[in-house]
Amino acid sequence: MKGLLNEIDRLLKEKRYFEVKNIVTQENAADLALLFEELFGEDFDEQKEFMILFRLLPKDIAADTFAHMNSDMRQHLIGMFTDKELREILDESFIDDTVDLIEDLPANVVSRILKNSTTGERKAINEILRYPKDSAGSIMTIEYVSLHKDMTVSEAFEKIRKVGVNKETIYTCYVTENRKLIGVITVKDLFMADEDDKISDIMETHIISVDTHEDKEIVGNMFQKYDFLALPVVDKDKRLVGIVTFDDAMDVIQDENTEDFSKLAAIAPNEDSYFRTGIFKHAKSRIVWLLILMISATVTQIITNKYEAAFAAVPLLVSFMPMIMDTGGNCGAQSSTLIIRGIALDEIRFSDFFKVVFKEFRISIMVCSVLAVVNGIRVYLMYDHNFLLALTIALSIIATVILSKMIGAMLPMLAKRVHLDPAIMATPLITTIVDCCSLFLYFNIAMMIFKI
């Protein structure tokens, strides 16, 4: 990549455009988009060369490269396009990519795009834009191949040949009647059939489809489960309105994962990549939860205040606070993360509540036994055979581990039950809650054992 970059940079500066064109025409669109980013960065200083390079690309590759670029770069490019160029790019683009683009752009640029689209495109774009964010409708495309049930296999092939070039996928075709989806057939099925077979005889009629308003996370899980190339999207009257293709499903899966990672670390999710997000936005997306958690820590503070007598009598107790708190936090995080992940993958449902809680309870018994014994012995040996201290620590660990695993298992499921995102019951929140409980238990156990 680095070598190619320098080569192109040099050739552009020497105005050897023919050679540049030969090189870039061979590259994959995804790589070309990266190449533009690397060459021109975020500043677009060398505007002229930027446009020259883009104009050297054949139209179809240009549209595909455009679709792979980040939104800043696309917005910048649109600003420099003539109306004719914009029309050409839109013409070569898939509708779902255009919708993606529009969602990121300021209103004046959007209206310029709509002005340069055909009436049909404009209608389709507006239709897709109307579906709620995160719904199947919002990520679908309308560019699929539809067949008629009375066609023969060879007529179907002919239709695919004729309309296929502009379709996102031709490998799964949809059979409709009065706009209702009545069958699905793959090109592989067509190949394996006789030329004269009728579509209605060979099509799959047991259709797995998804509703326009279905959550896109569920769409992602369906692709995962069924290994489909494309999934039909139907309205409430079972009319076919579009399809979701596997590449968009893959993007959904990765985006949902990135979102969950953010939430688990108490960061407000953000659609841009790390570098593309400015430091103000980074700071903002982190401060909110930090503030909430910091203020919640007031409870821990008040609890600790109450037990001043305990650590005044046995100052050593203070030094074990971090260990007790961290062990609780870690145990809670383990349970909550597994449950949150299980819910996201649709492996765990609310109906499994008691099964999960009982399982976590048994696991916590095993975990706390090992930790309590090891740590009890450690403390006993480190602190001059202070049996009472060792006992306090061991019992506190038992109580903390069991409690934190119960909290960590229950909260994400309860969140799901009340239609909150389970991922907000993440490590930091669990830690804060567990802190309060574990310190309360710890000091009480200590006061009982030391008879304070």
Added chain:
Amino acid sequence: MKGLLNEIDRLLKEKRYFEVKNIVTQENAADLALLFEELFGEDFDEQKEFMILFRLLPKDIAADTFAHMNSDMRQHLIGMFTDKELREILDESFIDDTVDLIEDLPANVVSRILKNSTTGERKAINEILRYPKDSAGSIMTIEYVSLHKDMTVSEAFEKIRKVGVNKETIYTCYVTENRKLIGVITVKDLFMADEDDKISDIMETHIISVDTHEDKEIVGNMFQKYDFLALPVVDKDKRLVGIVTFDDAMDVIQDENTEDFSKLAAIAPNEDSYFRTGIFKHAKSRIVWLLILMISATVTQIITNKYEAAFAAVPLLVSFMPMIMDTGGNCGAQSSTLIIRGIALDEIRFSDFFKVVFKEFRISIMVCSVLAVVNGIRVYLMYDHNFLLALTIALSIIATVILSKMIGAMLPMLAKRVHLDPAIMATPLITTIVDCCSLFLYFNIAMMIFKI
């Protein structure tokens, strides 16, 4: 699903097998596998009905259903297969699914499978098994369509028709010469070309391929980037040895994500789902890190011990320990999670080290200013205008936030640099490290301000 389950259960008990067959033949294999799991659970009590139901399936659907089952159920089924049945299932299965199966089975079952495979299959299986776990070679299949460069488009179609039924994908075909990969062509390209066009004239020669030993995580990222249906796998002499298809890539992406979620929560990764993992295995995969972290907390304990004088003089200091520690842990977790995710998605590389550290530094300045001001005022108002205490807390927060963000940003990148998995530098480990540093800073600041 529930209704279907009860229906089948009832029909099976009434021995109305013909009706059962009619129902199950219409279902998707992924759903059928789930249906088997739901009907027969983990105990396989009703062995006889289990086999009856399986034998009712048409052979191709049976093989596909078998591939979707969990390994316990497959092992159980193999035990009940006759040799003839096993041969039939293997015959209908894709090689990569058989390899998947073999990897999970005990040796005696594996040898029975190999005994019932054809010589060619056995050779292919052994070949794939030889590649390292987590390599591209280990997830590839050898069932692809290969074409010759001198074929015409219509000859290519003929070949696809003839060999296609047993191939994992027919939509991307590979052109080889002396086993070397010289071109790639999609069925869509073939459709758009003339019947007499020669393959060598229309094939794509700028081939994106992957080495047999490449990490499968990178393979997943390539699918994400290029939106491929399949990716060719080549050996070091550029000979085509197999292909990875998008459905396997999707599984890799989800598995890698699940693994990262586990690691971020200090759980040893585990390939089975939550419910399918026994409680002993759950406990074992959690205890290791908990023990390591608990023992590491000895350092915090020693640090806190050292500052007994400080909290003996100002007992209030103890009650702020949890808040300081948690804020540090959360800040560190935010940075480390974002960096770990960025590295996994190949958006952040080690060469970005200083760029990342500088970015995190600027972000931490913004974050700590807000947190310090809010918390300083809160403490000042809550504790009778105790200015020194408020100042101590505010300064400690500033130090803790900056330090923890620096540690959280640097450790994952350094781990990557020395070829460790960045994900081990996860929240719990960062928290433990940050705890030590932040308590040390906190007590020192307190002793300076209160002149202890």
